[in-house]
Amino acid sequence: MRKAALFYNPLSGRRRARRLADVEAALAVLRRAGIEAAAEPTRGQADAGEQARQAIAHGYDTIVACGGDGTAHDVLQGMVGSDAALGVIPLGTANTLAHDLRLPLSPTGAAKALLTAAPRRIALGHVEYTDLEGQRGSRFFTVAAGIGADAHLFYKLNPLVKGHLGMAAYYAKATRLWLTHPMEKFAVEMQADSPMEVSQLLAVRIRNFGGVLRELAPGASLDRNDLRLVLFRTRSRMAYLSYIVRGLVGARWQVNGIDLVDGLKIDCRTRADATVESRIFVEADGELLGTLPATISIVPDALALLVPCGSDSPVRRL
Numbered sequence: 432m433r434k435a436a437l438f439y440n441p442l443s444g445r446r447r448a449r450r451l452a453d454v455e456a457a458l459a460v461l462r463r464a465g466i467e468a469a470a471e472p473t474r475g476q477a478d479a480g481e482q483a484r485q486a487i488a489h490g491y492d493t494i495v496a497c498g499g500d501g502t503a504h505d506v507l508q509g510m511v512g513s514d515a516a517l518g519v520i521p522l523g524t525a526n527t528l529a530h531d532l533r534l535p536l537s538p539t540g541a542a543k544a545l546l547t548a549a550p551r552r553i554a555l556g557h558v559e560y561t562d563l564e565g566q567r568g569s570r571f572f573t574v575a576a577g578i579g580a581d582a583h584l585f586y587k588l589n590p591l592v593k594g595h596l597g598m599a600a601y602y603a604k605a606t607r608l609w610l611t612h613p614m615e616k617f618a619v620e621m622q623a624d625s626p627m628e629v630s631q632l633l634a635v636r637i638r639n640f641g642g643v644l645r646e647l648a649p650g651a652s653l654d655r656n657d658l659r660l661v662l663f664r665t666r667s668r669m670a671y672l673s674y675i676v677r678g679l680v681g682a683r684w685q686v687n688g689i690d691l692v693d694g695l696k697i698d699c700r701t702r703a704d705a706t707v708e709s710r711i712f713v714e715a716d717g718e719l720l721g722t723l724p725a726t727i728s729i730v731p732d733a734l735a736l737l738v739p740c741g742s743d744s745p746v747r748r749l
Contacts, residue, residue, distance in 0.1 A: 432493045436486035437470040438506050439497035453538040454497050457520050460542035480508030487515045499523015500574055504716035516550040516735040527574050530641030548737035554656045555733040556636050560713045562721040572715035576727050579631035580612050582712035585719040614666040617711045620698045631663035634727045645678050656731045662690045696728040
């Protein structure tokens, strides 16, 4: 790392009043180490990728996402295929990517970890979807993509409530959805396999989500060149709950109607008898994207990610 551009979302996380101070603290760590570093707020989800792309064009070899998983998700859209490396300063709500990389959760601690971090080329997930205006769109992701109840959660979650309550807002809304959401099924198809119907699909790339979820999809890893897919073939609320508890306690018991498989690509579409009102939502890295139809795939060697040295991160370092 010689020249780093730090991008921060002034609206993410619960510590908005301290956001600029946190970014300045991280900047100070990098500058004391002799790194040319500058910070800039993101202008919005649609513009953050272009901001990162412009920074790379101006000679920045490292892009640091200062925020949550959404901030990292937004800036990496402009980094795919480049030689620039992505670093993370966790200032968001869930910070699942930072948890998976075993990064310190303080801005100065994370900045110090980035000083000795090594770049690792990783695969990225890629999702094609239909946006809320009916147009086709696509995004890359590092953590996970979801279709069904989890994406409906992000559709219903009030950003203002999330900002004030943090993860408590997720858990409260998730509990309400578990009690009331109809768990409508949709069709999925993998390669040459026969089509099946599921009520929830997760395409997971990381091992450790932190918090109560821990291993949402055992076997998933950024070091792999495929997707770890969780297929909920059931609409049973108890099966959903059992699967979450399974991850909470780190167990490996089988939950009837829920399968874990590996894949490179999966196509998803609404059922032929679905009504216009029954929209199935799509999310990636905790960001609501749109609705079905959607295709999720893997793109090898897509991004250089800074992995802390001396940690037990599951991602191998170069």
